[in-house]
Amino acid sequence: MPIVECNNVSKEYKVGASVVSALKDISLSFEKGEFSAIVGPSGSGKSTLLNLIGCLDKVTEGNLKINGILIKEQNKTLLADLRCENIGFVFQTFNLIPVLSAFENVNFVLSLKKNLPENECAEKSMKILEEVGLKGLENRKPSELSGGQQQRVAIARALVKEPALILADEPTANLDSKTGEDIMALMKDLNMKKQTTFIFSTHDKMVMDYATRIINLRDGMITSDNGGKKS
Amino acid sequence: MKSGYIYRMAFRNISRNKKRTALSAFAIAMAVMIVCFMKSYTTGLFNNVKNNVFSFETAHVKVINKDYLKEEKLMPLDLNIYGYENNYNEVIDLLKKIEGIKYVLPRTKFGAILNLNGKMKNLVGFALDQKLEYPVNPLKDKIIAGRMFNEYSPGVQEIVIGEILAREIGVKSGDKITLMTKTAEDGLGHMTFKISGISSYGISEFDKTYFYIPLSAAAKFLKMENEVIELAVYLDNMHRSIPVSKKINEQFYTQQANPYIAYPWEYQKDGQYYKMFVTLTKTYDIIFIGIIFLACLVIINTTMMVIYERMKEIGTIAALGMRGTAIIKLFFYESVIISAMGSFTGTVIGGAISLYLSITGINIAKLTGGGMNLQFSEIVYPRFGLDILLYSFIFGVLISSVCVFIPATKAAKIEPAEAMRGIL
Ligand SMILES: Nc1ncnc2c1ncn2[C@@H]1O[C@H](COP(=O)(O)OP(=O)(O)OP(=O)(O)O)[C@@H](O)[C@H]1O
Ligand SMILES: [Mg+2]
Numbered sequence: 001m002p003i004v005e006c007n008n009v010s011k012e013y014k015v016g017a018s019v020v021s022a023l024k025d026i027s028l029s030f031e032k033g034e035f036s037a038i039v040g041p042s043g044s045g046k047s048t049l050l051n052l053i054g055c056l057d058k059v060t061e062g063n064l065k066i067n068g069i070l071i072k073e074q075n076k077t078l079l080a081d082l083r084c085e086n087i088g089f090v091f092q093t094f095n096l097i098p099v100l101s102a103f104e105n106v107n108f109v110l111s112l113k114k115n116l117p118e119n120e121c122a123e124k125s126m127k128i129l130e131e132v133g134l135k136g137l138e139n140r141k142p143s144e145l146s147g148g149q150q151q152r153v154a155i156a157r158a159l160v161k162e163p164a165l166i167l168a169d170e171p172t173a174n175l176d177s178k179t180g181e182d183i184m185a186l187m188k189d190l191n192m193k194k195q196t197t198f199i200f201s202t203h204d205k206m207v208m209d210y211a212t213r214i215i216n217l218r219d220g221m222i223t224s225d226n227g228g229k230k231s
Numbered sequence: 232m233k234s235g236y237i238y239r240m241a242f243r244n245i246s247r248n249k250k251r252t253a254l255s256a257f258a259i260a261m262a263v264m265i266v267c268f269m270k271s272y273t274t275g276l277f278n279n280v281k282n283n284v285f286s287f288e289t290a291h292v293k294v295i296n297k298d299y300l301k302e303e304k305l306m307p308l309d310l311n312i313y314g315y316e317n318n319y320n321e322v323i324d325l326l327k328k329i330e331g332i333k334y335v336l337p338r339t340k341f342g343a344i345l346n347l348n349g350k351m352k353n354l355v356g357f358a359l360d361q362k363l364e365y366p367v368n369p370l371k372d373k374i375i376a377g378r379m380f381n382e383y384s385p386g387v388q389e390i391v392i393g394e395i396l397a398r399e400i401g402v403k404s405g406d407k408i409t410l411m412t413k414t415a416e417d418g419l420g421h422m423t424f425k426i427s428g429i430s431s432y433g434i435s436e437f438d439k440t441y442f443y444i445p446l447s448a449a450a451k452f453l454k455m456e457n458e459v460i461e462l463a464v465y466l467d468n469m470h471r472s473i474p475v476s477k478k479i480n481e482q483f484y485t486q487q488a489n490p491y492i493a494y495p496w497e498y499q500k501d502g503q504y505y506k507m508f509v510t511l512t513k514t515y516d517i518i519f520i521g522i523i524f525l526a527c528l529v530i531i532n533t534t535m536m537v538i539y540e541r542m543k544e545i546g547t548i549a550a551l552g553m554r555g556t557a558i559i560k561l562f563f564y565e566s567v568i569i570s571a572m573g574s575f576t577g578t579v580i581g582g583a584i585s586l587y588l589s590i591t592g593i594n595i596a597k598l599t600g601g602g603m604n605l606q607f608s609e610i611v612y613p614r615f616g617l618d619i620l621l622y623s624f625i626f627g628v629l630i631s632s633v634c635v636f637i638p639a640t641k642a643a644k645i646e647p648a649e650a651m652r653g654i655l
């Protein structure tokens with residue numbers, strides 16, 4: 001069973017009286033362990049697609065299934081739980097919680113999960129921060145970290161709960177190329193080690209080189225997809 | 232989820248924008264302070280008026296001589312209650328048979344002149360049976376210096392006078408004063424009394440012009456051995472005074488002579504003041520709600536601003552899997568902490584003002600320029616009480632916390648993708 005399954009998915013935004021068609025009849029699926037890049041010009045619908053897959057927004061038409069669960073039939077609480085258990089996010093603008101330290105930003109995500117003892121959570125959080133190379137910076141607030149360090153915290157936050165799926169919307173766009181490459185290497189490494197499914201969007205040639213599958217979007221439609229099995 | 236992080240985040244968010252926290256807390260503190268003080272003040276005023284009106288002026292039902300009403304202002308002692316054959320106790324016995332009546336207190340209100348080194352002062356005297364009065368009107372407890380008067384016996388002629396009066400004429404307990412009056416037999420009476428105690432009702436009309444003697448002394452002084460001016464009737468339920476009065480009057484009709492009438496408080500002038508006052512007090516509650524509502528507007532407004540400010544964050548925590556209810560909780564806790572701080576400050580300040588003024592009193596005659604021609608006391612003592620403090624505190628916390636639900640619920644409903652774009 002594919003981890004993500006889109007069947008004839010469309011997304012429209014209402015802007016005043018007019019309607020913007022951001023995604024048109026997309027059918028696409030992702031298998032476990034894939035490391036895929038969604039590429040395309042600005043406005044082509046990359047973020048829209050990732051938001052839908054991440055259950056952060058509602059599809060207008062079609063069916064989207066995550067782990068076989070039909071998303072449009074779920075209520076908001078169930079979707080929150082589904083994100084909590086299965087999906088990690090890395091955002092272009094990092095989106096860390098400013099009042100929480102690096103450690104707390106990571107540990108917070110585990111506290112959302114049920115049935116995890118506190119000391120186990122703390123242990124996991126420390127370990128993952130070490131893995132992303134932030135040992136010694138655990139108690140810094142996001143405002144006291146560089147962009148690259150913040151994005152590492154964000155990746156640690158996405159990874160710590162060991163989700164089946166990590167979605168990253170232009171994860172390197174706000175980083176210099178060196179830091180960007182480090183981050184990609186880190187994600188790739190985790191993909192290899194833990195078989196975590198990664199889907200990310202990018203404009204960056206370097207980032208695309210890491211991907212094992214590249215999906216091209218233009219005007220809300222898929223123009224090419226190497227290696228993806230179109231359904 | 233475990234609530235630890237919600238508390239932690241709520242708590243840290245408070246110090247994030249100190250100005251807004253201060254503004255919200257200040258708005259609540261002000262509102263709660265005003266409510267706390269006003270509630271103390273109106274309760275004090277209300278109790279005062281109630282006491283004033285019911286203890287001496289109207290009773291629940293007043294039984295008097297029918298003709299007394301026509302000349303009430305002159306306090307005519309000859310238009311009295313003399314019973315049917317022997318004395319006023321016959322009327323008391325009659326009243327006691329009627330259901331709903333709790334106390335019947337014989338009283339005589341009379342005018343007297345104090346002669347103080349040639350200077351005359353008009354006073355109002357109350358002749359009372361202190362033992363019977365005690366449950367309704369505990370004069371004994373109002374004595375601030377000296378003690379209660381003793382019953383009359385030759386050589387023992389004791390009086391209790393009001394605090395302000397004592398100060399004005401420069402006497403203290405133990406001193407002697409001579410009073411003159413027109414007796415029930417239309418003669419001139421005078422008697423020298425020893426001041427056994429000084430009373431303070433906190434009601435300037437009482438404390439300035441009233442004095443109190445036992446009925447046994449009045450019997451001699453006013454030549455009213457078997458008569459009193461009124462029987463003050465107190466009921467189990469003061470709101471049944473009209474039907475009970477009707478029953479009393481029916482009883483009076485069955486007697487051979489019918490010189491008396493029962494007069495419920497509602498029909499008396501002072502009773503109507505009281506009723507007006509009750510309505511007035513109710514309007515205060517509306518004002519309280521209005522004040523708190525204004526504070527709420529500040530809170531709703533600042534919360535809306537904060538939510539707008541943190542939209543991206545709300546979207547992020549929702550994306551990370553925090554449920555809508557937890558997001559509402561986050562803002563709710565934050566608001567509870569701020570409003571608790573504000574309410575606490577407001578309660579402390581309001582309570583301190585009330586406590587201070589409950590001791591010193593507020594001279595409303597001074598505040599209003601003395602133009603208020605009501606039967607109310609001029610000095611109002613706000614009632615300081617834990618119940619009022621608690622009421623104000625809870626009122627503040629509850630209402631302002633509830634206010635936060637409106638914007639917070641709205642925030643929790645937004646799709647995370649939209650929220651992260653920062654659009655409300
Ligand atoms: N919330 C929204 N309301 C209205 N229109 C939107 C909204 N979000 C996206 N769009 C429109 O949908 C289309 C796709 O936008 P999207 O953000 O998915 O593009 P993108 O591929 O991520 O672009 P970029 O590379 O610039 O991030 C665009 O035309 C955009 O204007
Ligand atoms: Mg985008």
